[in-house]
Amino acid sequence: MARRLPLAYYQSDDVTGIARDLLGKILVTRFEGQLTAGRIVEAEAYMGPVDRASHAWNNRRTARTEVMFSAGGVAYIYLCYGIHHMMNVVTGPAGQPHAVLIRALEPLEGLDIMGQRRNLAVDHPRLTVGPGALARAMGLHVQWSGTSLTRRQSPLWIEEASSLSPESICAGPRIGVDYAGEAASWPWRFFIRDSAWVSARRKCT
């Protein structure tokens, strides 16, 4: 098993840099002894205070978004459309509510478990594609919002992996944030150009 990303990794100010750098890293969960893992192939940065697409826009604090204001290195998981659980990585120092939404994985381990959770065949091409889909496949649920990604006993974490070449990474506008005005066009969605496991528009911009 590879080394876990250290706490300092998450506490950088540079949320777009982290979103880009998380590509290729391995997201792992072990809930009730069931190990599942996938390679991050698509992620979006949400820059808290200045980003109208962010739940923490203008430093808005609510019970739900409070974990976004924690120091980086914890999960922010929320329920979307009453159905889908969205997995985010909180980044930055305490008080700075930046986060990275994990949008797609390439499944690596525990595919049988993922298939059961998704009620799909193990070799389904969309087993872990899309934020709601991957959260379900990995067993992620709002009950785990606020959980550390770095504590030794944590059931979810991210493992180190070699960096990708800049040419293999694409950037473009984020998905589903049309309500966010000017922020909707900011190119803060990052994905691996050649991955078959990317969720939406594949064109590089």
Place this chain on the structure above:
DNA sequence: CACGGGATCGTCT
């Protein structure tokens, strides 16, 4: 492949 609609509920107005 593109589009449209239904599912479903916590959160904030």
Place this chain on the structure above:
DNA sequence: GACGATCCCGTGT
């Protein structure tokens, strides 16, 4: 009481 950082299935081309 309205509305999502979505998904899946159906229809039509």
